[in-house]
Each structure stands twice: as structure tokens, then as C-alpha cells.
Amino acid sequence: MSQTDPVFAAVTAPGTPFEIVERDGLRQFANAAPDLNLMIESARRHGDKTFVVDFSSAGEERRLSFDQMFAWRDQLVPMLHIQRGDRVAICMRNRAEWMVAFMATIKAGGVAALLNSRGSPAELVAMIEDVTPALVLADTARAELIRAGGFAGRMLDLTKPFDGQEIDRRAGEPVPDPGLAKPEDPCAILFTSGTTGRVKGAVLTHRSLITGLMATQLTGVMVLHNMARAHGIPVETIMANLPQQATLLVYPLFHVSGLGSSFLSPLFAGTKVVIMRRWDADEAVRLIQAEQITQFSAVPTMLWDMLHKAKLGAADLSSLRNIASGGQALPVNLLDEIRSVCPQAVMGTGYGMTEASGAVAQAVGEDFIRNRASAGRVLQLADVRIAAPDGTLMPQGDSGEIQVRGAMVMQGYWNRPEETAAAFTADGWLRTGDVGYVDGEGYVFIVDRVKDMVISGGENIYCAEVERVMGEMPGMIECAAFGIPDERLGELLVAVVVAQDTDEAAIKQWVGERLARYKAPAHVAFSPDSLPRNHLGKVDKIKLRAMWPHLFGVQ
Known part of the structure; x- marks a missing residue:
């Protein structure tokens, strides 16, 4: 444009x-507003419109309006007991409580550290230790995993009702005004997937x-x-x-x-x-x-x-x-x-x-x-x-x-x-x-990807280019290309596909006719199941490489 x-x-x-x-x-x-909370506050104007359709921990459907979500958010803010710049780790599966946790953290001046809720206890605690949060907001299942990983710090389970007296006591205490954030202040920390190295937290202001x-x-x-x-x-x-x-x-x-x-x-x-x-x-x-x-x-x-x-x-x-x-x-x-x-x-x-x-x-x-x-x-x-x-x-x-x-x-x-x-x-x-x-x-x-290039016989082969061409083939549902070690060529390009009404020879021919011949996969394995993916929805090629001997061996 x-x-x-x-x-x-x-x-x-x-x-x-x-x-x-x-x-x-x-x-x-x-x-642009200097503080994300100002943008969030502007959504109050939507009032009694339905905002979230979700299911409670008991499996019951619930419909929450914008007014109800903001009322819930406002009730939670005094419970956080944090100051401007404190990190708050959020670790829950997708649910209304997650959204309320984020809104409350930003309202209170905190920095929301968003943990991959699908992590193991050790992975979750490693992320928590990395950002040293003032507290963790979790659901019951994730709270148990975090404790099992050895975390002994402050944590609130938002999927359990708070004690009514505690809510009243907190509501009666003065809540410090964090003031407006500066545009360059940290707002959220999002962890990268870690498939190519250790997990890192990207700081978004x-x-x-x-x-x-x-x-x-x-x-x-x-x-x-x-x-x-x-x-x-x-x-x-x-x-x-x-x-x-x-x-x-x-x-x-x-x-x-x-x-x-x-x-x-x-x-x-x-x-x-x-x-x-x-x-x-x-x-x-x-x-x-x-x-x-x-x-x-x-x-x-x-x-x-x-x-x-x-x-x-x-x-x-x-x-x-x-x-x-x-x-x-x-x-x-x-x-x-x-x-x-x-x-x-x-x-x-x-x-x-x-x-x-x-x-x-x-x-x-x-x-x-x-x-x-x-x-x-x-x-x-x-x-x-x-x-x-x-x-x-x-x-x-x-x-x-x-x-x-x-x-x-x-x-x-x-x-x-x-x-x-x-x-x-x-x-x-x-x-x-x-x-x-x-x-x-x-x-x-x-x-x-810079790191997802195969060098075979001195030739650079970009996997995504091969995948794009395979993806245009009739009957192709999913496909992934990657390199495996080869004594003669250094690396050998191979592919794993989920496809109908085709075979290895047809796929090789299809790619070879549309790209340079050397870019056609040397071997193609057919998977009976969907390809493994990480939490970002991207094909997990680390798992695919580990699965390759079995997949190709049963052809």
C-alpha cells in the first residue's frame, strides 16, 4: 500500500x-496512547454486549459481558498488591480468567509475563525464575505443575473463588495509583518457542x-x-x-x-x-x-x-x-x-x-x-x-x-x-x-528460515520453497521438508507428507519439474497422522527428524 x-x-x-x-x-x-491500559479502558463503552463465551472449570457455559469482565478486573486489581514495573506471570489455558488476569496486571502497572501453559513443571519454573515475578496468576492445573516444579513463591489460583472477607478487606484498602506508563516502559514479556535454542522472553513496551x-x-x-x-x-x-x-x-x-x-x-x-x-x-x-x-x-x-x-x-x-x-x-x-x-x-x-x-x-x-x-x-x-x-x-x-x-x-x-x-x-x-x-x-x-536451509552437494536448498511447491500438488494436505546427514552429499533433502492419491515418485517429479532437479526430495515418507506442531502451530521439525527413521522405514 x-x-x-x-x-x-x-x-x-x-x-x-x-x-x-x-x-x-x-x-x-x-x-497513540502512552499506556495500554488507556486503550483497554476505552472498551468499557461496549457495556452489556457479550464479550466472552467460555466454559467454567465445571464445564458449564458462561457468557460474560464487557461490563462483567471489567467488574471482575477491577475486583482483582487490589488482590495483586503490585507496583509499577513488577512482573506478573500468567499461566493458564485459554479462558476468561486469563484475559482478566492480563487486564488487571496492566491496570495495576505490572508487566505481564505470558508463560507457555503447555510447558513441563521444569520449563514453567525456568520461565518464572527468568522474570522473577512478584506473583504468578494460574489455573488449578498449572498451579499444581508450578508447585511440582519447585516454585515456592506467591501464586493466586484464579479458577478458585477468593474468600469473601479477603475481597472486602482488599477493596477497603487504598490501591496505589501507578500513574501512566511511559511509552518505552515494558508492558509484556512473551516467550519465544525455543525450538532452535533456549527460551527467551521478548520484552514488548x-x-x-x-x-x-x-x-x-x-x-x-x-x-x-x-x-x-x-x-x-x-x-x-x-x-x-x-x-x-x-x-x-x-x-x-x-x-x-x-x-x-x-x-x-x-x-x-x-x-x-x-x-x-x-x-x-x-x-x-x-x-x-x-x-x-x-x-x-x-x-x-x-x-x-x-x-x-x-x-x-x-x-x-x-x-x-x-x-x-x-x-x-x-x-x-x-x-x-x-x-x-x-x-x-x-x-x-x-x-x-x-x-x-x-x-x-x-x-x-x-x-x-x-x-x-x-x-x-x-x-x-x-x-x-x-x-x-x-x-x-x-x-x-x-x-x-x-x-x-x-x-x-x-x-x-x-x-x-x-x-x-x-x-x-x-x-x-x-x-x-x-x-x-x-x-x-x-x-x-x-x-x-536462515537456519532451515539444506546444503546438499554444495547446493543451497530452501525448505520452504520446496514445501510451497509440494503444497500446490493435488491431494497434498500437509508437507514438510528438511535435511538429514549424508556421507556423500553432507545433507540429504527429505520430506514427510500427509497426502491422498499420490506416491513418492509423483511428488519427486512434481517438484523436479517446477524447481531445479536437485531441489526434489531424495526420499518422501507418508505420515498417517497430522504432522507434529509446536505451540505456535508451526511444524516441529526436531520431532520430525526424530520420527524419520520410523516413518521412512515402514514405507
Whole structure:
């Protein structure tokens, strides 16, 4: 999206909510709040609208309005007993209590440290010890795991009712006013997945997280204005006639997509959030119909599951208006299936990372469809450049490491000065670790991970490129390519797939005809089950490598 775009110029003009200025050498939103709590407080205006549809620990459905969530939040704040800058670790499965815990922590001036609730006791305690929180907010199951790991510090189980007298006593005590945060103050700590090394906590400031959230909101506003222009209808008319939107939350809340796109953005917009504790395709299609879900963002595996149900005639997906996935380009055959089953839905994709507070590139609707192989267009407040391994900047269209700069970029890794230094270039650009290129229109194309490249017989093979081509093959459901040791070639490219009506020879031929012959996998194994994934929804290639001897041995 060029800055000469008339819609962009209109919605970012001086005096508008999304006015853009330059400060400290970075483009920023002139009217951004300094403190995330101010944005959260603005959601009180949604009043008695339903905000969360969830299930209690007893399995009973519960519907909580915005008013009820804020009342719960306000009751919890005095119980925290923290000061500005104190870390508060949150460790729960997706549930309303998690959201209340986050809102209360930010209200009290704390820094929310979001633990991977799927970790082992040792992993959970290691994260806690890393951030030294003033207290831990947990659910019963996670509280037991944390205690089993040896943590003896202060912890509150939010899934158990508090003592009424304790609530009254705390409510009667004066609660210190933390004042407003400074934009550069830490706001949240999100832990990286750790599949390529030890877990690190990315520190997002109030400015970085708010910038990331507002950049995504700006994309939505531009889509709305373009829709209004196309139909000759005032934006205000469209807004006045829109029913309450509803989103199905399937991403973990401790992940940046769960926190931003599936919780905070809906909170600000007055959108209903329907929480799924664990992915189940049958339950997903039931909820989509019963709750009239309009927005659904998920990893490709979940989208395939949902489409399979729909093709069997067991799903009514007519309420869906927005379907999205992220990370890299959707497989073309998956995209075509979605469009055939849900022609009424606008498609979208995005590219980003935890360290950049979410997306740095997005594409929605026609902007996405006309360049389906991309992972989105660079957002207006992000600067993206491509660099060679020696740091030389690459010309437009050439591949190299994607590097990012902007107000949405993290402050650094908590208590990891050496790893923070390694994450940035000497002139302050964030190294994403992704290989890709940017075309003349600002579309980003992901080629691979810097560390996910196979060198076979002296030739560099990018696994993501091979996976993209395999993903276009009819009958291909899931695929992953990776290297295994080979005495003659150094590494051998192999693939594991979940596919129908094809065989190893056909896959090799398909890839070899579309890429250089040496990029075709030497061996292909077929998995009877979905490929293993980490908590971010990405294929876990460490597990796949360990499974390879068995998978290939039973062919």
C-alpha cells in the first residue's frame, strides 16, 4: 500500500485517529496512547454486549459481558498488591480468567509475563525464575505443575473463588495509583518457542505493543473505506448497520497472535470472543454456526479440518466473513478450497513475529488474492530491508534475510544482553531469521528460515520453497521438508507428507519439474497422522527428524 493511496492519505491525515508522524527516527501514530491500559479502558463503552463465551472449570457455559469482565478486573486489581514495573506471570489455558488476569496486571502497572501453559513443571519454573515475578496468576492445573516444579513463591489460583472477607478487606484498602506508563516502559514479556535454542522472553513496551495493535486496526479501517468506496456507501452507514462481530479463539493467548488479534483487538472493537480450549473440528463447526462466528484465523491444519467437515455436508460456514492464516503464504490448493466452500468470506494473510509485536506485513481481500503467493504487504509503520549474510543490502526482488525496523519492535530479550545484541544489527534493525524478498509493490515473499536451509552437494536448498511447491500438488494436505546427514552429499533433502492419491515418485517429479532437479526430495515418507506442531502451530521439525527413521522405514 503506497503512501500515495488516497484512502491511506485520508485515514492518516492530520487530526485523524491514525495520524502518522516521525519521532526518534521512526514513523509513529501521533495519537497513540502512552499506556495500554488507556486503550483497554476505552472498551468499557461496549457495556452489556457479550464479550466472552467460555466454559467454567465445571464445564458449564458462561457468557460474560464487557461490563462483567471489567467488574471482575477491577475486583482483582487490589488482590495483586503490585507496583509499577513488577512482573506478573500468567499461566493458564485459554479462558476468561486469563484475559482478566492480563487486564488487571496492566491496570495495576505490572508487566505481564505470558508463560507457555503447555510447558513441563521444569520449563514453567525456568520461565518464572527468568522474570522473577512478584506473583504468578494460574489455573488449578498449572498451579499444581508450578508447585511440582519447585516454585515456592506467591501464586493466586484464579479458577478458585477468593474468600469473601479477603475481597472486602482488599477493596477497603487504598490501591496505589501507578500513574501512566511511559511509552518505552515494558508492558509484556512473551516467550519465544525455543525450538532452535533456549527460551527467551521478548520484552514488548507499551509503545511497541500499541503500535502493533494500531497498525492492524489501520489495515481494517482501510479495508472498510475501500469497501465503502466500491459500493458508494458512506463508511458511517456501513458501521451503523454492522451486527456485532464474533471471532473463534483457537490461538494460545500466550502467543502474540492470541494476545493481539484474538483478544485485545476484539476487546477494543466490541467483538464477541468464543474460546476453544482445545482444537476439535466438530466442535469448531458447531460453534461457528451456533455463535454466528464472522472472523476465523487459524493455522492451515485447522483450516483443512474445517473444510473437510464442510465438504461432508456437516458444517454451515455461511456466517464467516473473514478467514485468515499467517506465517507465510497459504498453500494454493488450500486457498482455492476455502474460496469454493466459503465464497462469501474475505481472505487474508500476514507475516510477523513475537519480537515485532505481531504482524509487519498483511494483505486482505483483493489485495491478497491478486498476489496469493505472498505473505502480505509491508505495513505502513514498518521498515523492511533484505540483507545478505555479510550485511550487504540486496536489491529489490533478491532474497536475503528479512530485517525490520519500527516502533513496534521489541525492546530486547529479558535479562539476555548478549542475545539481544545478536538479534539486532549494528544500526538497529531486527534480524528476523527469515529468508525472503520484497517486490516493487511491497509484497513480502518468504523463502525459508536462515537456519532451515539444506546444503546438499554444495547446493543451497530452501525448505520452504520446496514445501510451497509440494503444497500446490493435488491431494497434498500437509508437507514438510528438511535435511538429514549424508556421507556423500553432507545433507540429504527429505520430506514427510500427509497426502491422498499420490506416491513418492509423483511428488519427486512434481517438484523436479517446477524447481531445479536437485531441489526434489531424495526420499518422501507418508505420515498417517497430522504432522507434529509446536505451540505456535508451526511444524516441529526436531520431532520430525526424530520420527524419520520410523516413518521412512515402514514405507
